[in-house]
Amino acid sequence: MIIIMSSKLFLLFENIALFSVIFLQLKPTIADSNNIIIRCIDEEREALLTFKQSLVDEHGVLSSWGREDDKRDCCKWRGVYCSNTTGHVKVLNLRTSDYDFARRKFLKGTISPALLKLHDLGHLDLSNNDFGGSPVPEFIGSLSKLRYLSLSCGGPLELPRKFRNDSRLEYLNLENSCLFSVGSLKWLSRLSSLRHLDLSYCALPPVNPSFIWHFNLSTSIETLDLSDNNLPSSSVYPWLFNLSRNILYLNLGSNSLRGSIPEAFQHMVSLKSLYLCDSELEGGIPKFFGNMCSLKELGLSDNKLSGQFSQAIQNLSCGCVVNSLEVLYLHDNDFTRPVPLLGGFSSLEELQVDVNRLNGTIDKSLNQLSKLESLSLDGNSFTGVISETFFSNMSNLQELVLADNSFTLKLSHNWVPPFQLKWLSLASCKMGPHFPKWLQTQNQLVHLDISNVGISDTIPDWFWDLSSKLSYLNLSNNHIKGKLPDLSLRFDGTRIGGTSIDINSNHFEGSIPPLPSNSPFLNLSKNKFSGSVTFLCSINVNTWNFLDLSSNLLSGGLPDCWLHFDSLFVLNLTNNRFSGKIPDSMGFLNNIRTLNLHKNRLTGELPSSLRNCSQLRVLDLGKNAFFGSENEYKSTLGLVRCLDLSSNKLDGPIPEEIMDLVGLIAVNLSRNNLTGPITPKIGELTSLDFLDLSRNLFSGSIPSSLSQLSGLGVLDLSYNNSSGKIPLGTQLQSFNASVYAGNLELCGLPLANMCPDEESTPSPGTDDDSDTLEDEDDQFITLGFYVSSILGFFVGFWGVCGYLMLNRSWSYGYFNFLTGMKDWVYVISAVNIAKLQRKFRN
Incomplete structure (x- = not known):
């Protein structure tokens, strides 16, 4: 669903303001009919070049400035518009598009006072650039002919302390510019000609009631946007209702407005x-x-x-x-x-x-x-x-x-x-079982979601003729069968932002066809695709952020060509039949947040190149056949929050480097051949919520530091060779005895086996049905742990960001894998319902 945050009228007024300024200053004159060529003023050309020198232009935005073929005429430079009669620069528009801004292709640096030499400048738009938190120069207020000023999304800015009292400014857009040190809004009272004001996302201070009567825009203001400022009702209402009754557009969204509508x-x-x-x-x-x-x-x-x-x-x-x-x-x-x-x-x-x-x-x-x-x-x-x-x-x-x-x-x-x-x-509407033929008439579609609608048909050929304009396609959770065509040819590879494709949970079969190189999101999981994924090596350039091929029948080795996939945030290949080693080139996944290779047939040691994946939050390599010890965790996995290496053949002690990952929330090393004592440093993982070290060869005593992890919700130390007394502490005694089962030389609560220095008193869980409860809990414990992470993303109109979220109050029940595209919530796994019951029982 499209959520329109700015109204049509607002956009209309903005465009009118923009074009009226340009029209008034660039209107044709007699000079045009006489074919008189007016070039820019030398002084202004030099001023623009000086202005360029104060900027960092990593992407060649201003490559036309000073180019040899039009070096003399700055009026031909990108974003520069001059008067047809005088040659003076009237408009400087260096706004970066939203798409380029999302891809960080914008100007940086500072705003040079050289712009003061553009004496006739009436329109200045530097939106969607980054001036590094530097204040807006004082000279901006001295551009006496300036009518239009837009610095939106320019990063943290400070406004000049004062504008000229005779300012002609009619349009002011500081959206998302995070004003610092403005103290109050008194400076607005000097802008007596202002018609359009956008201060959304600007962290505005509360409006001082004593200032209300000094702020009078009653004869001019037409559009006002104060959204996303967290302004309270008591601050904004008195000020607002003193404004003009002639106001046309008003946006107070995303503030702290309470009570009824005034x-x-x-x-x-x-x-x-x-x-x-x-x-x-x-x-x-x-x-x-x-x-x-x-x-x-x-x-x-x-x-x-x-x-x-x-x-x-x-x-x-x-x-x-x-x-x-x-x-x-x-x-x-x-x-x-x-x-x-x-x-x-x-x-x-x-x-x-x-x-x-x-x-x-x-x-x-x-x-x-x-x-x-x-x-x-x-x-x-x-x-x-x-x-x-x-x-x-x-x-x-x-x-x-x-x-x-x-x-x-x-x-x-x-x-x-x-x-x-x-x-x-x-x-989730009902429209199956046949594929809806009326869609064939809809050749303007950019967003199509017919997931979970009961289709159990094949996709007709005509459907793929609609795909070239789609930016989003969701056919998931149906019973669609058949093979896919070459999707790289069906979707527009030049589309800005690409096409997000979700066809998970169907019955597609055969090999995975070539995929569009510019798709930010690709989910082909839970189908019947088979064969290898060597087609990935034919892709030289791509903009993928999310690739999920899990729960298919894919086999063969993992391709060794990940060098070209450095934009990936999430890679999920779990529950397939991949074999062989993890290729070294996976170390080139510089931006990977989640790497999930769970439940395959992979073997060998972990490649040292993984140390380059410094953005990893979740690493899940469980249920494979890896062997050897792990090393260099501190430099390799510094941001990891969830670590699953269960069901492999890892040996040796727990690497000390793991204990340096103080942000770990979940650790599963179960079903390996790890030896030695459990390191006392485990108590330093203060954020730990899930710990499974079961079915290894650990010996010695359980470290007392483990009892200090007050937030630990899930614990399994069963079937090792641990010995001695379970450290006293409310936390460790609150778990069921099955947590410690299979360690024959352990003693102390909650086990029935008392230590020599303890009296033989009944312990919790030794009643008649204790065996039943232990067996019931053990069924869940031996399932191990499966977990992944959160991804949201923004490419074009999509946003990109990844966070791991674990709700501690429900940690016994669920670990969620959330995908932030629109309102998607994709739950991958559920863990240990029996433990949830135990939590409430305790």
């Missing part, structure tokens, strides 16, 4: 767009919204609003807003009951009521919304059949999200929809 909003009679999303507003939707005749967009999502949805809609439909409202966002609140009559909202273009508690069938009045472009109802409890009639008047529909309900789509085989969709999500 009635003072109704006095903003010119308001066209209002966003109060992602706060803690309570109550219902006030009736006064119904009388705001100019209101076109209303965003109230992600709050604590509640009540019957029919009452909320009635409050809106009782007045003139029913004729003007175009966008209504009410997702993720707590509204109940069925969707009421909405046919009266004749202008409605976007309706999002997903993730509420709505139920019943869909009211047929939605069919009357002929202007509807976006409809999102997912994450509710709707039921019933949706037929072709429902869509008969929706010729403008571009986004349809019905996922995670109990809808049944009853559409004829030859149905031709009246719309052309760009975004379609029908996950």
